[in-house]
Amino acid sequence: MPHTKSIEFNIPDDLQNCIEFHGHLCPGLVYGYLVAKEAIKLLGFERSIDEEVVAISENDSCAVDALQVILGTSIGKGNLILKEYGKNAYTILHRQNKRAYRFSRNQSYNYTGKSKEAFNLLDAAISAGTATEREKWQHKHLKSADLLSRPFHDFFTTKEIDFFTPPYAPLARSEACANCGEMTMSTKLVDSEHRQRVCIPCSRDL
Numbered sequence: 001m002p003h004t005k006s007i008e009f010n011i012p013d014d015l016q017n018c019i020e021f022h023g024h025l026c027p028g029l030v031y032g033y034l035v036a037k038e039a040i041k042l043l044g045f046e047r048s049i050d051e052e053v054v055a056i057s058e059n060d061s062c063a064v065d066a067l068q069v070i071l072g073t074s075i076g077k078g079n080l081i082l083k084e085y086g087k088n089a090y091t092i093l094h095r096q097n098k099r100a101y102r103f104s105r106n107q108s109y110n111y112t113g114k115s116k117e118a119f120n121l122l123d124a125a126i127s128a129g130t131a132t133e134r135e136k137w138q139h140k141h142l143k144s145a146d147l148l149s150r151p152f153h154d155f156f157t158t159k160e161i162d163f164f165t166p167p168y169a170p171l172a173r174s175e176a177c178a179n180c181g182e183m184t185m186s187t188k189l190v191d192s193e194h195r196q197r198v199c200i201p202c203s204r205d206l
Contacts, residue, residue, distance in 0.1 A: 009145040022065040027143045032063025035103045036070035038152050039092035048072035051079040052095050058087040078169020098163045103156045113146040
């Protein structure tokens with residue numbers, strides 16, 4: 001199989017930050033990067049320090065890591081919400097601006113770069129399950145370079161939607177589970193049949 005000896009393209013510094021966080025470059029990461037950059041352009045904000053920006057991802061793919069790095073959204077802060085629908089769709093909203101956009105992919109990917117023949121051969125090898133690790137790497141990098149070279153609307157439909165306010169990250173004191181003794185967020189404790197407040201795992205065992 002012919003292969004590309006080297007795949008060279010300009011990687012923006014902020015995308016490089018995403019790669020360092022995620023561990024490698026891949027198309028999924030690039031999709032999230034492109035969505036995050038488009039959201040920043042449309043909503044006019046800088047990286048979220050607290051919960052002023054909220055990202056809602058309808059999948060748990062590699063794209064989510066780029067949203068975290070570029071937008072400053074995270075599960076820990078409560079401004080990254082995952083909905084496991086398996087859909088390539090993302091809603092980004094800004095609390096202060098009171099605006100929100102939903103970005104969704106509505107068509108299959110089609111490579112348009114200069115290495116069309118090589119890409120198709122690599123694509124076929126991956127589909128057949130015969131691709132080597134090197135060939136998988138080449139495929140990811142060719143696709144990533146192609147994604148970065150094309151207009152955002154080639155992949156995503158952008159729609160401004162009615163603004164809504166997701167709840168802020170909940171805060172509650174911790175209490176000891178009556179069964180295992182481990183400190184648990186009080187609002188997550190449940191009443192057992194013995195009228196004791198226990199954590200969710202313990203409630204399933206009692």
